[in-house]
Amino acid sequence: MTIAAAGTGWTLPRVRGLTWITWRQHRMALLGAVAVLGGFSVFMLVHGMAMHRDYHRLGLGSCGSFTTDACQNALGSFQHRYQSVTDFLPVPLAFVPALIGAFVGAPIVARELESGTFRFAWTQATDRVRWTVVKLTVLTVVLAGLALAFSALYGWWFHPWEPILGRIQSGKAYEVEGVVFAARTVFAFALGALLGAVLRRTLVAMAVTLAVWIGVVLSSAIYLRPHIMAPVVAQLSKGGFIRNGWTLSSWMQDASGHHLSSGEQDALGRQAGTAAANAADQRAAYDQWFVQHGYTNWTKYQPNSRFWHFQLVEGVAYLVLTLLLGAATVWWVRRRAA
Amino acid sequence: MTAVEAQAVGKRYGRTWALRDCTLAVPSGRVVALVGPNGAGKSTLLNMAVGLTTPTTGRLTVLDGTEPGSSTALDGIAFVAQDTPLYPNLSVADTLRLVANLSNRWDEANARQRLADLDIPLGRRVGKLSGGQHAQVALAVALARHPEFLILDEPVARLDPLARHDFMAVLMAAVADEGLSVLLSSHVVAELERVCDYLVVLSRGQVQVAGDVDELVATHRVLTGPAGELDAVASAFDVVHAHSAERQAIALVRITRPVPTPAGWRLDETNLEELVLSYLRAPRASALPGPLGERRAMSA
Amino acid sequence: MELDKQGSSAIAFRLDPASGVPPYQQIVRQVEDALRLGYLSPGDQLPKVKDVVAALAINPNTVLKAYRELEHKGLAAGRPGLGTFVEAGLDVVPLRDLHSLRRKLVKWLDEADEAGLDDESVSALISSARHEMRSSKRMTAS
Numbered sequence: 001m002t003i004a005a006a007g008t009g010w011t012l013p014r015v016r017g018l019t020w021i022t023w024r025q026h027r028m029a030l031l032g033a034v035a036v037l038g039g040f041s042v043f044m045l046v047h048g049m050a051m052h053r054d055y056h057r058l059g060l061g062s063c064g065s066f067t068t069d070a071c072q073n074a075l076g077s078f079q080h081r082y083q084s085v086t087d088f089l090p091v092p093l094a095f096v097p098a099l100i101g102a103f104v105g106a107p108i109v110a111r112e113l114e115s116g117t118f119r120f121a122w123t124q125a126t127d128r129v130r131w132t133v134v135k136l137t138v139l140t141v142v143l144a145g146l147a148l149a150f151s152a153l154y155g156w157w158f159h160p161w162e163p164i165l166g167r168i169q170s171g172k173a174y175e176v177e178g179v180v181f182a183a184r185t186v187f188a189f190a191l192g193a194l195l196g197a198v199l200r201r202t203l204v205a206m207a208v209t210l211a212v213w214i215g216v217v218l219s220s221a222i223y224l225r226p227h228i229m230a231p232v233v234a235q236l237s238k239g240g241f242i243r244n245g246w247t248l249s250s251w252m253q254d255a256s257g258h259h260l261s262s263g264e265q266d267a268l269g270r271q272a273g274t275a276a277a278n279a280a281d282q283r284a285a286y287d288q289w290f291v292q293h294g295y296t297n298w299t300k301y302q303p304n305s306r307f308w309h310f311q312l313v314e315g316v317a318y319l320v321l322t323l324l325l326g327a328a329t330v331w332w333v334r335r336r337a338a
Numbered sequence: 339m340t341a342v343e344a345q346a347v348g349k350r351y352g353r354t355w356a357l358r359d360c361t362l363a364v365p366s367g368r369v370v371a372l373v374g375p376n377g378a379g380k381s382t383l384l385n386m387a388v389g390l391t392t393p394t395t396g397r398l399t400v401l402d403g404t405e406p407g408s409s410t411a412l413d414g415i416a417f418v419a420q421d422t423p424l425y426p427n428l429s430v431a432d433t434l435r436l437v438a439n440l441s442n443r444w445d446e447a448n449a450r451q452r453l454a455d456l457d458i459p460l461g462r463r464v465g466k467l468s469g470g471q472h473a474q475v476a477l478a479v480a481l482a483r484h485p486e487f488l489i490l491d492e493p494v495a496r497l498d499p500l501a502r503h504d505f506m507a508v509l510m511a512a513v514a515d516e517g518l519s520v521l522l523s524s525h526v527v528a529e530l531e532r533v534c535d536y537l538v539v540l541s542r543g544q545v546q547v548a549g550d551v552d553e554l555v556a557t558h559r560v561l562t563g564p565a566g567e568l569d570a571v572a573s574a575f576d577v578v579h580a581h582s583a584e585r586q587a588i589a590l591v592r593i594t595r596p597v598p599t600p601a602g603w604r605l606d607e608t609n610l611e612e613l614v615l616s617y618l619r620a621p622r623a624s625a626l627p628g629p630l631g632e633r634r635a636m637s638a
Numbered sequence: 639m640e641l642d643k644q645g646s647s648a649i650a651f652r653l654d655p656a657s658g659v660p661p662y663q664q665i666v667r668q669v670e671d672a673l674r675l676g677y678l679s680p681g682d683q684l685p686k687v688k689d690v691v692a693a694l695a696i697n698p699n700t701v702l703k704a705y706r707e708l709e710h711k712g713l714a715a716g717r718p719g720l721g722t723f724v725e726a727g728l729d730v731v732p733l734r735d736l737h738s739l740r741r742k743l744v745k746w747l748d749e750a751d752e753a754g755l756d757d758e759s760v761s762a763l764i765s766s767a768r769h770e771m772r773s774s775k776r777m778t779a780s
Contacts, residue, residue, distance in 0.1 A: 017439025024432060025425070119419035120476075123388045124440035125412050125483065131440075337390040369697050506695035514688040514698035532653065532661055532696040607658070 014126070018134040026104060026139060033100040033143065037150045040093065048157035051082050055160040065243070066164075075164065086161055087172070093154070094175040097147065098217075101188020102209040104143060108135055109333060110196030110205050118337055132333045136193060136326050140186050147182035154181075166244025166304035170221055174246075178311035183318035188213050190325035197332045220314070228313050229306060236297040238287040246302040255294030268295065340402055341366040341487050341519040342387050347396035348543075349382050356382040358543040360396070363627075364521060364536070366487070369513060371530045371551075372523040373614055374540035380523040381420065383540065384491050387521070388417045401487060413442050416485035420492050422476035426465030430475055433464055437479045449482035452508070470501025477505060481512050488512075490522040506533055531610040539617055547617050547625045551610060554625065558613055561589045563603030571600055578623045579616035590616040592625060647685035649677050653694055661696055665704035666711075673713065673728045675736075684714060684722040 023030075055061065058078055063071035109132070112118035122128040155177045158167070167173045175181065191213060196205040231248050241247070252260045252268075260268070272289040279285030290296075302310070342364040349357040357379040364370050372380050385391045386398050389407025404411045424433055430453065438444040453460065456478075458471050467475065473493060480488060488509075494502040510533065513520060524530060530537075537554060539547035547554070558578070561571060565587040568580060572589070575597070580589035590608060599605040617623055649672045653661055672678040687701045705722045708714040715725045750760050 014439075021436055021439055024428070024436070116419070116421070116423045117425055119390065119417065120423045120425075121440075122390065123412070123415070123417035123419070124437060125409075125442045126440040127389075127407065127409065127412055336392060369699075503695050507692045510695055510698060511688050511692040514691045514701075532655070532694070532700070535697050535699050609658075 010130075014130075015134060018126070018131065019138050021131075022135045022138045026108070026135075029104040029107065030139075030142065033104055033146060036096060036100060037146055040096070041150065041153055044089075044153060044157040047085065051157070052160060054078065054081065060160065063163075078160075079164075086158070086165070090172050090176050093181075094171075095214075097181060097185035098188045098210050098213040100143065100147075101185050101190075102192040102206045102213070104139060105189035105192025106196040106205040106209060107202050108132075108139070108193045108196060109329065110200055110202040113197075113200040113337075114202055122337055128337065129330060129334050132330050136190070136329065140189060140322070140326070143185050143189055144182050147185040148179070151177050151179070151181045162304070163244060166246070167307045168244075168246045168302055168304050168310065170225060170246060174307070174310075178307065179315035180311050180318070183315040183322070184213075184217060186322045187216075187318040187325070190322040190329065194325045194329040194332065197329050220317075225310070225314065226302075228310050229302065231300045231302050233298060233300050236299055238290055238297055240297065242299055242301045242303075244304045248300045248302065250297065250299040252295055252297050260295070268293075339366040340364060341368075341370070341521060342398070342400050343403070344383070344393075344398045345396050347383075347386070347393045347398050349379070349386070349391070350394045355543055357393075360540075360543070360545050362538060362545050362548060364538065364548075366402075366519040367517060368536040369510075369520040369534045370522070370536040370538060371534035372521060372538045372540060373525065373527055373530065374523075374546075375618060376525055378540040379543045380525075380540055381491055384417075384489055384521070384523060387489055388415060414486040416480035416483050416488050418473075418476050418480050418488070418490045418493050421496065422473045422493060424464045424472065424476055424479075427463060429461055429463055430458060430467075431460040433475065433479060434460075434482075437483070441483050443484050445482045445484055448484075449478050452478040452481070456504075456508075468501075469497055470504060473497055473501065473505050474508065477508060481508075484516065485518060487519045487521070490520070492523055492525065495524070495526070502529070509533075527611045527614045537610070537614070539614055541618055541621055545626065546621070546623070547614070548627055549625060554613060555608060555610060557594060557625075558590060558592050558608050560606045560608050560612070561591055561600075561603050562606065563587060563600065567600070567602070571603065574600070578625075579620040647689055648672075648682050649685065651685070651690055651694060653696065662700045662704040662707065665690075665701060666707050669704070669708055669713070670728060673724070678724050678727075680724050680727050682724045683720075684708075684724065686721055 055078060058074040060071070060074050060078055063074065066072055066075050112121055118128075121131065154173070158173045158177060161173070165172065167177055188209060192205060192209040195208050195212075196202060199205045199208065226248055232245075234242075236242075236250070241250075252265055254260065268290070272286050275289050276282050276285035340363050342362065344360045344362040347357055347360040347362075348355060360379070360383065372383070374380050382391070386393055387400050387406055389411060398406060400406050400411050401414050404414075406415075425436070428436065434446065434449050438446060450460070453475065456471070456474050458467070458475060464472065464475065477493070490509075494505055497505060506529075509520065512518065522534070531551065535551050537547060537549060537551050538545060561575065563571065563586070565582040565585055568582055568587040568589065571577075572580065575589070575591040576593070578590045578592055580587060582588070590612065617625065649668070651665055651668050653664055657664065659667075669678065669684065678684075684705065687698050687705075690696070690701045691698050705714060705716065708722075709716060713724065713726055713728070714722050716722045747760070750763070755763065
């Protein structure tokens with residue numbers, strides 16, 4: 001009679017065993033996540049290689065701030081070919097963390113409760129707390145790894161655009177590159193696990209997870225993110241703009257600091273136009289008129305250099321949420337099962 | 339040595355009390371039957387014993403005072419729940435591996451031998467097994483853990499007669515081999531008599547009968563006689579339940595010492611099924627372990 | 639024809655749940671019958687508890703109880719670690735004598751049936767006749 005002792009407690013064989021169980025029970029969900037990320041990855045690889053090649057071929061790498069005519073032409077050509085995909089891609093990708101996280105997280109506890117298999121799984125020699133902790137930890141690490149790798153790939157793909165568009169603009173590359181993408185993925189995962197445990201139904205938990213996640217992510221991006229660091233307030237030349245930062249607002253003000261409304265700006269524009277009508281360089285005279293009358297342009301923005309600071313702050317915040325949700329899930333499972 | 343001990347255990351779900359003031363000491367080393375109508379609280383009691391839920395009031399311990407759900411209790415108790423849940427998408431071999439990975443003492447050879455004896459292919463997905471095979475896999479996996487105590491919640495309710503027999507045969511052979519304590523719940527009484535040697539009847543959330551099967555059967559008799567004399571007989575005997583037709587009456591009585599059969603009446607032995615049914619029909623009667631002759635009134 | 643060979647046991651048991659006789663007693667009687675009919679002789683091993691239990695799906699204690707009763711009657715003895723073995727035999731009636739007795743009995747039962755006796759009356763008659771036979775034997779012996 002051979003009896004294999006896997007050991008009590010947190011021994012390596014036990015953790016290995018629970019890891020195998022986690023893989024065996026959730027491999028379909030993980031493969032689904034890999035498929036989704038993989039699909040986008042293949043696209044980015046193919047598209048990215050062409051985009052990088054054209055970037056170098058057009059000589060945009062040595063353009064600096066795109067002041068010369070040649071650079072402006074090259075930029076225009078590059079943008080014409082690739083901007084629409086670049087602008088569009090982050091939109092569906094921004095939601096991928098929610099889909100993946102909910103899809104992998106919700107069934108962990110919910111499926112056991114729904115199908116009644118918890119009566120089998122949670123009455124073996126390993127208690128359900130240990131079972132839950134190992135599952136949550138292993139899957140969090142795997143999902144984080146996949147998401148970080150994906151973010152790195154996106155970073156490579158997006159690299160040509162960094163001097164042009166910057167990475168810090170809300171709603172664009174920021175949502176996919178860096179660590180926020182992965183942090184949001186594990187946040188969705190932990191949220192899905194907890195809601196699955198509480199609601200006891202997989203599909204319902206997935207739906208609620210998506211809804212809550214969207215609410216949290218959107219409101220934090222809109223209301224919290226701008227305040228992570230106090231924005232830079234800078235004066236612009238007339239017609240100037242911050243190329244690769246995240247512009248929060250811009251305005252024109254008079255000599256006393258009063259912000260002008262768009263109606264007032266239109267009126268001034270007509271005045272300036274009339275005054276510059278007879279000048280040799282109409283464009284320069286038009287701009288000069290504003291300067292002479294004390295009108296200045298300002299902008300409030302977050303510079304591109306702050307990208308990692310913002311990413312880390314948000315990332316840590318989502319990570320803390322994830323840990324709290326994970327702890328809550330373990331606590332809930334521990335309470336009672338039936 | 340007690341396998342399960344309950345002291346005034348109650349369990350409330352919302353407004354309903356599934357169990358109420360249950361006091362019970364189930365001996366170890368026996369095959370114990372837990373019977374009662376649906377909704378009597380059998381599953382609730384079993385869920386508490388395996389740590390899936392906790393009592394609202396009172397205290398329940400297993401394996402001589404151990405807390406259910408503790409590592410000792412989880413290790414020593416194997417549970418086969420209602421409808422023998424297993425993961426349908428796992429193969430039989432993967433199911434073995436899963437339980438092995440969760441167990442402290444796992445006898446792989448034992449499990450494989452059992453399944454081989456029953457011609458259950460290891461590569462087949464659990465969801466594709468027949469009802470009888472499914473139940474046998476659940477049982478094999480539980481037995482290969484070499485538990486001290488095996489709890490089964492209506493394990494054969496959905497099986498055909500042959501599958502039922504085969505399941506019970508494997509279970510009884512394991513009891514013969516290892517002397518493990520068994521607690522099995524059922525709402526079908528007829529087949530329990532040959533398998534169980536200790537009986538607990540749960541009715542309306544309370545323990546109505548608890549005792550050794552042989553002793554219970556030996557201390558009850560069936561009186562048959564003229565319907566008109568039923569009241570007189572009832573005053574002399576401890577009647578559990580009686581029913582009468584126009585001319586003839588039949589009463590199940592509890593006897594604690596030899597009593598003479600009243601003239602014109604016949605005294606017969608009874609069997610487990612008749613005994614259980616009579617008690618279930620008489621909610622206020624009870625037969626609980628205590629000093630001879632004592633009969634505790636059931637709380638309403 | 640479906641035939642399940644039941645291991646190495648000399649005899650096999652069956653249970654009649656409707657007979658009103660407790661299972662353990664049915665086993666005792668079946669062993670005694672086997673002894674009488676010559677299926678078992680002293681020194682033979684009684685079926686292992688595990689085998690009986692696996693075939694009949696009954697509680698092992700029932701079998702143990704039956705075997706203990708047989709020990710008590712002096713018919714069997716347990717050998718630790720080996721099993722339970724037949725100690726003494728009941729008087730084995732040669733098969734030929736058994737046939738002739740049986741034929742006579744069937745004939746007598748036929749007569750009793752013709753005379754209008756029901757089963758209960760026949761049993762009562764047999765009991766009282768046995769009683770009479772035994773007391774007369776005792777008287778002749780003393």
